[in-house]
Amino acid sequence: MRSTSGARMAGLCSVGLGLTLAAGSAFAAGNELAVNNGYELVENTVGFLPDAYGDWRGDFSQITVAQDGIIPFEGVEMLQLIDTSFDVSSKNTVASEVWQLIDLTSVMDVVQTGTAELHGEAYFNRIAGDQLTDTRFSVMLSAYSGSTADFSDMWSSGSHLAQAQGIIYTDADTQTWELAEINLVLPAETDYVALRVAAVEDSFNDLYHPEFAGHYADASAVWLVPSPAAASLLLAGCGLTMGGRRRRKTA
């Protein structure tokens, strides 16, 4: 029992060290929790809602190379948000949303302390357009308990444990990408997180395809940040473990 507990704490200490080293890194290489966050692997992004990890899915959208005079923020592909539903039936809503469910297995030890803080971000850009061209985008993180297979029910009923949204209003310059970002402290009972990127009709509620004339997302990333509380907890834990070892040595 003692060795298992010690091994678990040693794991936490090494996780804490990794987080400290990653702090301040722009793209947090090696700690990225989202899959295909730069949309460089072409996949079908159209469906109702995802029910498994690592699958971009949502409203009518596509992964594309540069177009409309817009060059991807990173790599050679980006996500185009096109309509506010995943089929052609209803356009009377105002957000084109694409989701990915985030697997927290690699950081579950930290999540279970109840102090883990996730950072979510995405870059957005759009055509210049005119006064009817929509400008608003957002990135959202939502924490859930239970199975990813139940995500659509949980989302529909608003049954998240915690949620945060970052909103950005984009400019008319196709050469610049605007960053939306958000941090969310995860309740200890969190099993998985949903990342949502969205374009929103804030200028004109178009009822016909395409509802968005040239709206894009790229570099949609999620990583764990070391909150001061979590860092203190981890440092205290590491100190206690080392002290315990020293005491045993001298005994």
Ligand SMILES: [Ca+2]
């Ligand atoms: Ca990309």
Ligand SMILES: [Ca+2]
């Ligand atoms: Ca821009």
Ligand SMILES: [Ca+2]
């Ligand atoms: Ca609409």
